[in-house]
Amino acid sequence: MSKTLQNIKLAVDAIVFGYQQNELNVLLIKQKFDGDTDQWALPGGLVQNEESLTEAVNRELLEETGIQLQYLEQLYTFGDQLDRDHRGRVVTVAYFGIVNPKGMEPAAGSDADEAHWFPISEVPILAFDHTKILDVALTRLQAKLNYQPIGFDLLDEQFPFSDLESLYRTILGKEIDRRNFRKKILSFGILEETNEKRKIGSGRPATLFKFNKNKYKELEQEGFSFEIKFA
C-alpha cells in the first residue's frame, strides 16, 4: 500500500432556515469568484486547522452573513461526488439550523458580496451541489417537524395559534385540521397562554401563546416525546 499524500479539502456549509410572512426561507450568499460569474450558494467554507467543525460552521456563517445561531445540527457529509467543487476535491460537512429571522437581517461580510433570505420557492440555481444539499436539509426539516418542537424556534416568542398552524401547513405542504392540531399541541402542556391578544385588521383577536422550554425539557426527561402525525 503505497501512500500518496492525501489532497482533499474539508469544508463546512450551513443551511439556515427562517420563517417569514408564511413562507419558509433559506439564507444564501452571493459567492464572489475571481473571473467567474457570480452565483448564489450556501454560506460555508474551508475548515481551519485548529478549529472544530462546529466552530468552523459558526465562524463561516458569522463572517459571511453576520448571523449567529445557538444551535446547528449536523446534517450529512457530502463527499461522494468527486467533482462537486471545480477548485479541486472538497468534502463538505453540512449543518442545518433554524431561526426566527426577525431582527436577523444578514450583513454581508468579507467572503460574500451579499447575503439574503430567499423563499424556498424562489431559490435560484446554486453553486456546486448546493441545490442537492438544500434538498436533503428540507427533507430533514420536514421530518423533524413531526417529532421535535422546532416550530417554535421559527416563530416569535409569543405567537397566535394560527401562526403555528400555518407554519406546519407551509413547511409540510399539506392541509391540517385546525381543531385536532390545536388539541394535540395543547395536550402536550408545553405552551403557556399569555394574557395578550393579537389583533390584525378584522376578525376576533387571537390569544398569544409562548413555548415553555423548561417544561418541555422536564417532560422530555420523563420520557415524554413530542410527536405529531398526519395521515
Add this chain to the structure above:
Amino acid sequence: MSKTLQNIKLAVDAIVFGYQQNELNVLLIKQKFDGDTDQWALPGGLVQNEESLTEAVNRELLEETGIQLQYLEQLYTFGDQLDRDHRGRVVTVAYFGIVNPKGMEPAAGSDADEAHWFPISEVPILAFDHTKILDVALTRLQAKLNYQPIGFDLLDEQFPFSDLESLYRTILGKEIDRRNFRKKILSFGILEETNEKRKIGSGRPATLFKFNKNKYKELEQEGFSFEIKFA
C-alpha cells in the same frame, strides 16, 4: 483572511453489526502500530484522493476484514475533537452496516493483524474515540429497528419467528409480547411463510418465514411505513 494551508486528514470508519447466537456483535480489527501497544479499533482508514467516501469505506472494510457489504449508511462525521487521533488532526466519516455473519468470517488483511466479531457486551476499550462512535451507532441501530425492517438483514434468509423476536429483545434490551409482536409484523404483509419447518431438539417445529423485499419496496412506494412501537 490569510489562508494557511489546510492540514486535516479525512478518514472513514465502518461499524458493522452482526447477530449471532442471540447476541449482537460488532466487527473490530486489531490495529498494528509501530512501537505502540496494539489496540482494537473499528475498521477504517484514510480516504484516497480519487475515491468517493462510500468507495473508501468499502475498500477499507474489504482490506482489513475481507468482508463486503451491499449497503453502508452514513452515520455521523466526527471532527469536533481535535486530538481524537494522536497522529495529527483527523476527521472521520463513520458509516454503519448490518449483516448476517453466517459465512462472513473475517479474514485479516494487510492493515490489520486480526479482525474479529465481538459481542457488544465484550467490546474492549477501543482506539481513538471509537468507543464513542460505536455508542452512537448502537443508538442509531436501536432507533432504526423500530421504523425500518433491518432485522431481516441480520437473520438467515429463512428464519423462525422466534429468531426475529429474540433479535428485537436482544438489541432493544427489553421484553416484548410474543403475540402482539407476531400479529404486528405479520400484518405488514412483508413476510412469506415457507413450507419448511425448523426443529431444534424438543419443542414444536417452527414454521420458517422469509422476508419479501420486493413486496416491502412496493408497499413503501404506496406510502406504507414499517413501524413498531413498544411502550
Add this chain to the structure above:
DNA sequence: ACAAAAGTGTTCGCTTTACACCCATGT
C-alpha cells in the same frame, strides 16, 4: 407423561380522525 418451544383471540382503553357552528372584532 413430561418438558420444551410454537402457535393462537379477545377485551379494554386510548388515540386519531372526521366534521360544522358560534364568537369577537373591524368596516
Add this chain to the structure above:
DNA sequence: ACATGGGTGTAAAGCGAACACTTTTGT
C-alpha cells in the same frame, strides 16, 4: 349587517396493551 379570522366538542374507528391456554414435537 357582513366579512374576517378565532375558538370549540363529539362520535366512530382504529390501534396498542394486556393477558393464558393449546399444539406439536423430543425424551
